[in-house]
Amino acid sequence: MWRRKLLSLLSNDLLRRFRPASISGLPLRFYSKLHSSPLCIRDETSRPCGGARCDFLESLQFISSRSYSSHPVENSATRCWNCDYLARSSPFLVCETCRSVQPVDDSVDYFNIFGLEKNYEIDGNNLEGKYKDWQKKLHPDLVHTKSEREKDYAAEQSARVIDAYRTLGDMLARAIYVLKLEGVNIDEEETVSEPELLTEILEIREAVEEAADAQALKQIQSQMEDKLRHWSKSFADAIRCRKLGDAVISVRRMKYYARVKEEIFKRL
Ligand SMILES: [Zn+2]
Numbered sequence: 667m668w669r670r671k672l673l674s675l676l677s678n679d680l681l682r683r684f685r686p687a688s689i690s691g692l693p694l695r696f697y698s699k700l701h702s703s704p705l706c707i708r709d710e711t712s713r714p715c716g717g718a719r720c721d722f723l724e725s726l727q728f729i730s731s732r733s734y735s736s737h738p739v740e741n742s743a744t745r746c747w748n749c750d751y752l753a754r755s756s757p758f759l760v761c762e763t764c765r766s767v768q769p770v771d772d773s774v775d776y777f778n779i780f781g782l783e784k785n786y787e788i789d790g791n792n793l794e795g796k797y798k799d800w801q802k803k804l805h806p807d808l809v810h811t812k813s814e815r816e817k818d819y820a821a822e823q824s825a826r827v828i829d830a831y832r833t834l835g836d837m838l839a840r841a842i843y844v845l846k847l848e849g850v851n852i853d854e855e856e857t858v859s860e861p862e863l864l865t866e867i868l869e870i871r872e873a874v875e876e877a878a879d880a881q882a883l884k885q886i887q888s889q890m891e892d893k894l895r896h897w898s899k900s901f902a903d904a905i906r907c908r909k910l911g912d913a914v915i916s917v918r919r920m921k922y923y924a925r926v927k928e929e930i931f932k933r934l
Pocket of ligand 1: 747751766
């Protein structure tokens, strides 16, 4: 019974979510361009695309002063609301001089919060350790004697740090966030139009329907995890080469596999 319900959920959701492949939200400043370079345009510190030539005929390149940099964006100077100390580096969450918690600065992105380069691939950067450091600095027990104003700042900063940790700690959420930083918003309502993906969806649907027991469902879940990792790597390659169209395709796939995984998890 629940399998039928699950299939119905998946089916309806798929039709609703995956409309024709449009890259909605792409800024008008995207353009296609011929390029003779053997390597993709990239930051000096980032890796090349495995030596492969980027196909700039099909790639979309974002022309913006806010380009995808591997270095934290220098934040504008900010003054401490309490001691007037002038901070010149980001993130300015806690004043270096008086230790007062500062109000949320939206120009500080999630990568800045953890002192990370703006790079989709963050493995080995000890995100959890950095998150725990912030938890200690913003812990309610440490600000309970402070003014209401600072307590509010600490609560807002804490919520933002938690959101940043959850976003960067999840391969799909991180991919969507990276695209957002590039000015590309993924359309939550888009539905599937790629024949290859549609065929695969039908096969997965059938496999879920025919799953005899929890073990079989767990196996499908494991397959979804493999697919998520595969498309996460594709996303990383695409974003490194600044092929934002390909990056969007990877995210679309990841969203589908993550959803199947989540639905099965709920039923197990
Ligand atoms: Zn201060």
